[in-house]
Amino acid sequence: MAGSDRFVNQIADINTDYTKWYTDVCLKSELCDYGPVKGTMVFRPYGYAIWENIQAEADKRFKAHGVVNAYFPMLIPMSFLTREAEHVEGFAPEVATVTHVGETELSEKLVLRPTSETVIGNMYSKWIGSYRDLPLKLNQWANVVRWEKTTRPFLRTSEFLWQEGHTAFATGEEANNDALEMMEVYKDLANNVLCLPVLTGKKSEKEKFAGAVATYGMEAMMKDGKSLQAGTTHYLGDNFAKAFDIKFLDSDGTHKYVYQASWGVSTRLIGAIIMAHGDERGLCLPPAVAPIQAVVIPIGAAKNQAVADKTKEIFKALEKAGIRAHLDERDLSPGFKFNHWELRGVPVRIELGGRDLEAGVVTVCRRDTGEKTAMPIADVIKNTKKLLKDIAKNMLRKADEFTKSHIVPVNDMAEMGSALDGGNFCDAYWCGEEGCEDKIKQEFSATTRVFHSDQKNVHSHTCVCCGKKAKHRIYFARAY
Amino acid sequence: MAGSDRFVNQIADINTDYTKWYTDVCLKSELCDYGPVKGTMVFRPYGYAIWENIQAEADKRFKAHGVVNAYFPMLIPMSFLTREAEHVEGFAPEVATVTHVGETELSEKLVLRPTSETVIGNMYSKWIGSYRDLPLKLNQWANVVRWEKTTRPFLRTSEFLWQEGHTAFATGEEANNDALEMMEVYKDLANNVLCLPVLTGKKSEKEKFAGAVATYGMEAMMKDGKSLQAGTTHYLGDNFAKAFDIKFLDSDGTHKYVYQASWGVSTRLIGAIIMAHGDERGLCLPPAVAPIQAVVIPIGAAKNQAVADKTKEIFKALEKAGIRAHLDERDLSPGFKFNHWELRGVPVRIELGGRDLEAGVVTVCRRDTGEKTAMPIADVIKNTKKLLKDIAKNMLRKADEFTKSHIVPVNDMAEMGSALDGGNFCDAYWCGEEGCEDKIKQEFSATTRVFHSDQKNVHSHTCVCCGKKAKHRIYFARAY
Numbered sequence: 036m037a038g039s040d041r042f043v044n045q046i047a048d049i050n051t052d053y054t055k056w057y058t059d060v061c062l063k064s065e066l067c068d069y070g071p072v073k074g075t076m077v078f079r080p081y082g083y084a085i086w087e088n089i090q091a092e093a094d095k096r097f098k099a100h101g102v103v104n105a106y107f108p109m110l111i112p113m114s115f116l117t118r119e120a121e122h123v124e125g126f127a128p129e130v131a132t133v134t135h136v137g138e139t140e141l142s143e144k145l146v147l148r149p150t151s152e153t154v155i156g157n158m159y160s161k162w163i164g165s166y167r168d169l170p171l172k173l174n175q176w177a178n179v180v181r182w183e184k185t186t187r188p189f190l191r192t193s194e195f196l197w198q199e200g201h202t203a204f205a206t207g208e209e210a211n212n213d214a215l216e217m218m219e220v221y222k223d224l225a226n227n228v229l230c231l232p233v234l235t236g237k238k239s240e241k242e243k244f245a246g247a248v249a250t251y252g253m254e255a256m257m258k259d260g261k262s263l264q265a266g267t268t269h270y271l272g273d274n275f276a277k278a279f280d281i282k283f284l285d286s287d288g289t290h291k292y293v294y295q296a297s298w299g300v301s302t303r304l305i306g307a308i309i310m311a312h313g314d315e316r317g318l319c320l321p322p323a324v325a326p327i328q329a330v331v332i333p334i335g336a337a338k339n340q341a342v343a344d345k346t347k348e349i350f351k352a353l354e355k356a357g358i359r360a361h362l363d364e365r366d367l368s369p370g371f372k373f374n375h376w377e378l379r380g381v382p383v384r385i386e387l388g389g390r391d392l393e394a395g396v397v398t399v400c401r402r403d404t405g406e407k408t409a410m411p412i413a414d415v416i417k418n419t420k421k422l423l424k425d426i427a428k429n430m431l432r433k434a435d436e437f438t439k440s441h442i443v444p445v446n447d448m449a450e451m452g453s454a455l456d457g458g459n460f461c462d463a464y465w466c467g468e469e470g471c472e473d474k475i476k477q478e479f480s481a482t483t484r485v486f487h488s489d490q491k492n493v494h495s496h497t498c499v500c501c502g503k504k505a506k507h508r509i510y511f512a513r514a515y
Numbered sequence: 516m517a518g519s520d521r522f523v524n525q526i527a528d529i530n531t532d533y534t535k536w537y538t539d540v541c542l543k544s545e546l547c548d549y550g551p552v553k554g555t556m557v558f559r560p561y562g563y564a565i566w567e568n569i570q571a572e573a574d575k576r577f578k579a580h581g582v583v584n585a586y587f588p589m590l591i592p593m594s595f596l597t598r599e600a601e602h603v604e605g606f607a608p609e610v611a612t613v614t615h616v617g618e619t620e621l622s623e624k625l626v627l628r629p630t631s632e633t634v635i636g637n638m639y640s641k642w643i644g645s646y647r648d649l650p651l652k653l654n655q656w657a658n659v660v661r662w663e664k665t666t667r668p669f670l671r672t673s674e675f676l677w678q679e680g681h682t683a684f685a686t687g688e689e690a691n692n693d694a695l696e697m698m699e700v701y702k703d704l705a706n707n708v709l710c711l712p713v714l715t716g717k718k719s720e721k722e723k724f725a726g727a728v729a730t731y732g733m734e735a736m737m738k739d740g741k742s743l744q745a746g747t748t749h750y751l752g753d754n755f756a757k758a759f760d761i762k763f764l765d766s767d768g769t770h771k772y773v774y775q776a777s778w779g780v781s782t783r784l785i786g787a788i789i790m791a792h793g794d795e796r797g798l799c800l801p802p803a804v805a806p807i808q809a810v811v812i813p814i815g816a817a818k819n820q821a822v823a824d825k826t827k828e829i830f831k832a833l834e835k836a837g838i839r840a841h842l843d844e845r846d847l848s849p850g851f852k853f854n855h856w857e858l859r860g861v862p863v864r865i866e867l868g869g870r871d872l873e874a875g876v877v878t879v880c881r882r883d884t885g886e887k888t889a890m891p892i893a894d895v896i897k898n899t900k901k902l903l904k905d906i907a908k909n910m911l912r913k914a915d916e917f918t919k920s921h922i923v924p925v926n927d928m929a930e931m932g933s934a935l936d937g938g939n940f941c942d943a944y945w946c947g948e949e950g951c952e953d954k955i956k957q958e959f960s961a962t963t964r965v966f967h968s969d970q971k972n973v974h975s976h977t978c979v980c981c982g983k984k985a986k987h988r989i990y991f992a993r994a995y
Contacts (some may be wrong), residue, residue, distance in 0.1 A: 070588040070638075071592060072588060072590050076588070077585065077587050079585055080583040083583075105557065105560050105563050106563050106566075107550070107558075108557065109660075110611070127617060130616065131613045131615070132613065132615040133611045134612065134613075135612040136609065136611050137607060137610065138608075173560065177658075178657075180589075180590075182617070194589055194590065
């Protein structure tokens with residue numbers, strides 16, 4: 036029975052075909068679908084609801100940080116992109132270009148924003164006049180377009196949804212601090228909303244954002260030991276200020292360029308949730324973002340009105356208590372429903388049958404462990420609330436243990452190769468030369484992710500690749 | 516003093532130059548700015564916050580109506596547009612086309628969605644299989660692009676923000692009912708959130724949506740007597756179902772086309788708020804969407820710490836009571852601040868000076884009437900809440916009186932001409948021929964807006980234009 040019920044979900048085995056498992060989970064849990072144009076995707080209601088919950092949690096944190104929302108045009112003159120040399124080099128190959136309206140050719144080529152530093156820089160140069168206008172901290176929730184050759188739902192699609200914060204300050208120190216502080220905000224979001232442990236730190240020159248002075252990243256380990264860049268913050272120095280002439284009159288009477296930061300997280304976070312927490316039965320959603328936190332399933336309700344009534348009563352009480360609940364009254368077998376909601380990663384399942392009702396209990400099953408407990412009906416609301424907290428805690432703990440146990444110190448290329456093939460991150464010393472990054476990428480398809488938080492005594496070590504004196508301790512990993 | 520303070524806002528006179536007044540209010544209250552590409556606009560934080568409040572109120576109502584959110588790709592194959600003959604005819608001239616990515620030409624031309632019936636129709640044909648999948652009621656919050664020759668902030672820009680609901684049903688009756696019901700939802704939003712009286716009804720064939728069987732509109736009267744189409748709902752029949760092969764297996768075992776509706780409101784609503792409620796001092800915002808509902812202004816706080824402390828206390832108490840409050844502690848004159856917040860349309864201003872504090876009172880000024888009242892400090896929270904409700908009620912009542920007093924019954928073209936020139940809507944009888952609509956448009960730049968709710972005895976009247984027997988009672992107006 037369990038075997039045949041499991042078959043209903045028809046998802047590939049997570050242990051033998053992780054790639055197909057991912058696609059199966061995305062499509063069969065109805066998170067998303069493929070759009071008609073190659074590389075595009077549709078966010079179906081279940082997937083979009085996760086994004087809405089992430090948005091609400093992130094937006095609250097941004098506002099507490101003094102950020103306000105705005106919205107800038109999606110269409111940017113191509114000439115804007117070229118004003119910052121590194122920026123255009125990084126983005127030009129993947130920008131989609133609008134040349135015509137109806138049958139009429141536009142006088143200037145426009146690009147669909149791949150990111151908005153340029154158009155926002157242009158506006159900041161109009162809006163910022165004096166030191167009194169600083170700091171300026173704006174964010175926008177928007178769609179962006181980056182044409183990628185290889186695409187995967189949530190992880191890499193030609194259009195995706197994100198937020199991009201753009202801040203301007205009087206000094207470089209403040210702007211760099213903003214990039215660091217926002218990384219802490221992102222880390223809090225990852226840990227405490229998505230139950231996602233992350234490694235945070237500065238990125239190498241090669242891996243930084245096109246146009247930034249420094250990029251900070253948070254990297255999350257997926258269950259195949261690959262890394263997913265889950266968010267980045269950038270210290271932009273005065274690069275865009277110089278390109279867009281963003282100056283202010285300082286209190287000392289002189290005109291100065293502003294210093295900027297930018298930072299973003301995207302719908303990739305949904306991919307991270309799927310791959311960090313999912314298992315052989317499908318999704319396992321963090322309670323804080325689960326569209327349905329508790330599903331109530333009557334057993335044999337067709338023949339037992341009291342069961343139907345009591346499950347409805349429990350459902351309503353859950354909703355009233357602020358729990359996102361769903362009552363599955365469909366005329367389908369309990370086994371089918373269990374699989375249906377397990378595939379969709381609902382954190383808590385509450386079952387009630389005739390015998391349960393007679394005994395005054397419900398059976399509560401938690402998705403993260405599969406553990407089933409009978410509990411008095413009178414306690415179900417209080418216990419569900421507690422359970423949701425426990426589940427979040429346990430999901431973070433489990434993912435954290437997994438991550439920690441899959442970081443391997445490596446001293447040479449042979450060790451790195453086997454660590455990567457074993458599904459691990461590499462904790463390595465590195466000379467700092469891009470040549471070594473290139474060689475490692477070529478040989479192992481691995482890249483530097485972020486600098487290690489502990490840079491003590493790096494000079495007493497040697498580079499994992501060339502054997503020369505090390506300058507940094509850094510994580511190497513294969514990445515999505 | 517009052518005169519010179521007023522001058523600070525530097526907005527054109529609403530009575531002599533309504534067009535410039537509108538632009539001045541938009542820009543000087545910092546609702547928005549012009550984007551770098553002609554016809555684009557930037558939503559500045561104050562303007563975007565209004566949209567966020569409208570979104571929250573609308574989204575709540577949609578969800579109560581059984582609608583869930585999703586997100587569909589912005590890029591649509593040009594070939595999709597051409598599948599519905601009227602649809603492509605209506606939209607092709609104003610669609611922006613993407614032809615290249617980087618230097619590479621795309622194999623198929625893509626358009627930026629002007630609306631999403633086609634791409635959603637394509638997905639619905641995949642998702643809908645059986646009568647059990649119906650009704651399907653999805654909505655998306657998105658940006659759309661329609662290239663317009665003449666543009667104005669909020670009213671007509673090449674990119675704008677909106678929501679578009681797309682629903683599918685087993686029968687035409689249900690789909691048409693959905694269009695009618697959603698119009699009631701929009702009317703509720705207009706009246707009870709935006710304080711905006713609206714005329715609702717069916718649109719003429721000429722004015723309906725490209726691809727619809729019937730379009731219902733809500734029209735709001737602006738202070739110059741012109742109409743603003745504030746929202747539309749469409750009964751699409753099986754037009755898109757046939758174009759995209761959206762069929763379901765009915766319970767009787769036969770395959771049938773679905774029937775659809777779609778409906779949308781956009782950031783135009785912000786334009787409606789500005790023009791229906793604004794006055795010679797600037798914006799006058801409906802309390803439900805005002806980013807700041809009450810501003811607290813200390814008077815002489817620099818020399819009186821007790822005033823500074825008490826205003827902060829009042830501000831915090833307002834926030835705690837769930838009122839969106841702002842404390843203006845800037846080192847600027849009270850007169851400057853009064854103008855600043857009046858221009859920005861903040862519904863309630865609370866002033867506290869040294870003498871007020873001694874007397875234990877605050878001065879409360881309401882934006883809609885300009886009325887000032889002294890009230891005990893202890894009552895300020897309770898009274899502000901009540902005042903916000905009163906203001907909303909009064910704003911709706913005032914706009915409703917204005918609208919009703921500017922609808923003029925007209926019997927012939929001469930009467931119509933003078934009614935329109937006098938800043939009125941025309942309540943007219945019409946033969947139903949497009950020729951008469953064309954003639955009226957040519958002569959007076961006026962169009963049919965919506966059918967009158969009362970169609971009794973129309974046949975005993977004659978057409979306002981050609982004098983033939985009337986078939987309809989309908990509103991004619993100049994429109995934005």
